[in-house]
Amino acid sequence: DWTMAEFRATKIAEIRAQVGDKRVLCGLSGGVDSAVAAVLIHEAIGEQLTCVFVDHGLLRMNEREQVERLFRDHYNIPLVVVDAEERFMAGLAGVTDPEAKRKFIGGEFINVFDEEAQKLGGADFLAQGTLYPDVIESVSFTGGPSVTIKSHHNVGGLPARMKMALVEPLRELFKDEVRLLGKELGLPDIFVGRHPFPGPGLAIRIPGEVSKDRCDILRKADAVYLDEIRNAGLYDAIWQAFAVLLPVKTVGVMGDGRTYDFVCALRAVTSTDGMTADIYPFDAAFLSRCATRIINEVQGINRVVYDYTSKPPGTIEWE
Numbered sequence: 011d012w013t014m015a016e017f018r019a020t021k022i023a024e025i026r027a028q029v030g031d032k033r034v035l036c037g038l039s040g041g042v043d044s045a046v047a048a049v050l051i052h053e054a055i056g057e058q059l060t061c062v063f064v065d066h067g068l069l070r071m072n073e074r075e076q077v078e079r080l081f082r083d084h085y086n087i088p089l090v091v092v093d094a095e096e097r098f099m100a101g102l103a104g105v106t107d108p109e110a111k112r113k114f115i116g117g118e119f120i121n122v123f124d125e126e127a128q129k130l131g132g133a134d135f136l137a138q139g140t141l142y143p144d145v146i147e148s149v150s151f152t153g154g155p156s157v158t159i160k161s162h163h164n165v166g167g168l169p170a171r172m173k174m175a176l177v178e179p180l181r182e183l184f185k186d187e188v189r190l191l192g193k194e195l196g197l198p199d200i201f202v203g204r205h206p207f208p209g210p211g212l213a214i215r216i217p218g219e220v221s222k223d224r225c226d227i228l229r230k231a232d233a234v235y236l237d238e239i240r241n242a243g244l245y246d247a248i249w250q251a252f253a254v255l256l257p258v259k260t261v262g263v264m265g266d267g268r269t270y271d272f273v274c275a276l277r278a279v280t281s282t283d284g285m286t287a288d289i290y291p292f293d294a295a296f297l298s299r300c301a302t303r304i305i306n307e308v309q310g311i312n313r314v315v316y317d318y319t320s321k322p323p324g325t326i327e328w329e
């Protein structure tokens with residue numbers, strides 16, 4: 011695609027001009043955006059870039075391993091993986107308000123980056139995969155008064171104490187354009203085609219208090235659901251599909267015993283940019299297959315429901 015080839019060349023020149031011979035730290039989230047940003051910046055400045063992947067314990071199944079494989083084996087880009095599960099879980103204990111969760115996670119991300127930057131002897135720039143919709147959705151609701159719907163974790167700049175400037179080469183792009191750029195840069199299709207995943211991760215898919223146990227339950231349910239979606243050949247037809255763990259227990263019966271476990275909600279939407287979305291109309295047989303497998307395979311869940319809400323009035327994530 012000639013447009014993306016041009017964009018790539020222009021951005022590489024811009025990044026070089028902005029960064030000079032200084033060091034850049036890039037935060038990876040496991041998603042497409044930050045991966046594309048990192049590969050683009052690496053192409054521009056090579057070894058001046060170090061990527062930092064924070065494992066906050068809020069990742070999907072096997073996500074950390076996939077990121078490690080892509081960056082270390084496929085691209086040979088310097089990568090630091092920070093095991094930060096304990097401090098994120100400790101900080102999230104008792105936090106139930108969605109914006110409070112987002113603010114804590116965003117702040118703690120920055121703290122971890124700051125620490126890693128110091129360990130590397132300082133970095134002058136922090137790179138992020140911020141996209142155009144992230145920028146506008148954090149600022150105001152389209153067409154309306156200025157109201158924050160959600161504080162996206164990577165928007166809003168850095169605290170004053172940090173001397174790092176931001177490098178955000180994807181700030182003008184929409185998701186479909188980022189995917190084209192990723193292809194242009196040679197990222198494997200399976201990575202480029204991945205469903206979006208929010209920086210705050212599973213924390214915003216567990217209404218109420220987040221804990222490691224709840225994350226473990228959700229990770230398993232999500233993996234079963236995505237496995238069914240892939241088996242049915244539907245993955246690429248869907249913008250985003252994921253499981254949500256509701257902090258509500260309901261009564262069920264299994265064998266001849268009573269169960270009293272959590273509810274799992276399944277979400278799947280189609281969209282072109284994440285700004286609006288329609289629900290994916292699975293057939294009933296597919297959904298009941300997912301429900302049966304999740305309840306059989308995931309201890310802690312005994313009821314599965316499907317979310318029929320479009321955006322608007324819903325948002326894609328639950329928090």
Ligand code: XMP
Nearest residue numbers: 161162163206207208209210284325326327
């Ligand atoms: P919502 O829930 O606002 O989500 O309809 C729109 C799209 O943005 C993703 N999302 C985020 N991505 N950091 C991100 O990088 C965030 O804090 C964040 N919050 C939501 C969401 O997954 C969907 O694709």
